[in-house]
Amino acid sequence: MAWSCNARLQVGAMLLALFGWVSSCVTTFVPLWKNFNLDLNELEIWTMGLWQVCIMQEEGATECKAHDSFLALPLELRVSRVLMCLSNGLGLLALLFASVGLDCWKTCEGKPDAKKQLLLAGGAAFGAAGITTLVPVSWVAYTTVLEFWDEAVPDIVPRWEFGEAMFLGWFAGSFLAAGGLLLIYSTCLSRTGTPAAPPATRPLRPVTHSPATMSPWSHHSHPKNADLVI
Numbered sequence: 335m336a337w338s339c340n341a342r343l344q345v346g347a348m349l350l351a352l353f354g355w356v357s358s359c360v361t362t363f364v365p366l367w368k369n370f371n372l373d374l375n376e377l378e379i380w381t382m383g384l385w386q387v388c389i390m391q392e393e394g395a396t397e398c399k400a401h402d403s404f405l406a407l408p409l410e411l412r413v414s415r416v417l418m419c420l421s422n423g424l425g426l427l428a429l430l431f432a433s434v435g436l437d438c439w440k441t442c443e444g445k446p447d448a449k450k451q452l453l454l455a456g457g458a459a460f461g462a463a464g465i466t467t468l469v470p471v472s473w474v475a476y477t478t479v480l481e482f483w484d485e486a487v488p489d490i491v492p493r494w495e496f497g498e499a500m501f502l503g504w505f506a507g508s509f510l511a512a513g514g515l516l517l518i519y520s521t522c523l524s525r526t527g528t529p530a531a532p533p534a535t536r537p538l539r540p541v542t543h544s545p546a547t548m549s550p551w552s553h554h555s556h557p558k559n560a561d562l563v564i
Contacts, residue, residue: 341437344453344520348432351460351513355425357506358467362418365398366499367474370492381497384415410477414470424463425510432456432517454521460514468507471500 365383377392388398401407404415435453475496482493 347513347516354506354509361503366497368494369497410473417466417470421463421466428456428459457514457517464507464511471503
């Protein structure tokens with residue numbers, strides 16, 4: 335069965351948003367938001383995430399320790415935890431809504447308006463998930479830049495730098511937002527492309543002639559098999 339252009343657009347948007355959602359989940363839990371190297375021991379790399387701090391050694395060994403207390407974390411990390419978990423939940427909800435509303439699926443065929451509403455809700459949820467991913471990543475990046483260039487901190491003190499998870503989070507938020515916008519755009523296309531229903535017409539009744547209006551030369555007055563009278 336050949337897919338329409340709108341169905342292909344929906345599938346492409348779903349794949350884009352799915353990749354962004356998986357990347358957002360990975361960003362939430364990996365301890366790679368920040369990192370720094372110690373000048374005294376360059377063989378160790380310290381990394382920090384929302385949930386734990388890790389020490390990576392050159393031999394390949396990694397030792398991680400969870401944060402002692404949620405309240406002891408800086409404000410940006412506490413808010414980032416909440417927003418990233420909210421983003422993951424919104425992305426999962428959007429996947430459920432949008433997958434049911436896709437044109438390529440045979441679900442709710444008798445209710446096209448319901449499918450459009452589900453697809454629209456899925457696109458909006460994907461967009462919200464993208465925003466709640468971009469905000470914490472950008473906030474942590476902003477505070478990292480401020481702390482890195484803080485002149486009050488001595489130069490001998492190591493400073494945190496951007497980790498790989500920050501870049502992954504930016505890509506994840508962008509993909510989620512782009513996928514959600516494309517899904518919303520596809521619903522607008524389906525609304526404008528649906529032809530209007532033709533007006534209801536009354537069925538034509540067969541024309542009947544009364545005996546008074548029938549012509550004497552009509553074929554009804556001379557049946558084909560009539561007997562000849564002499």
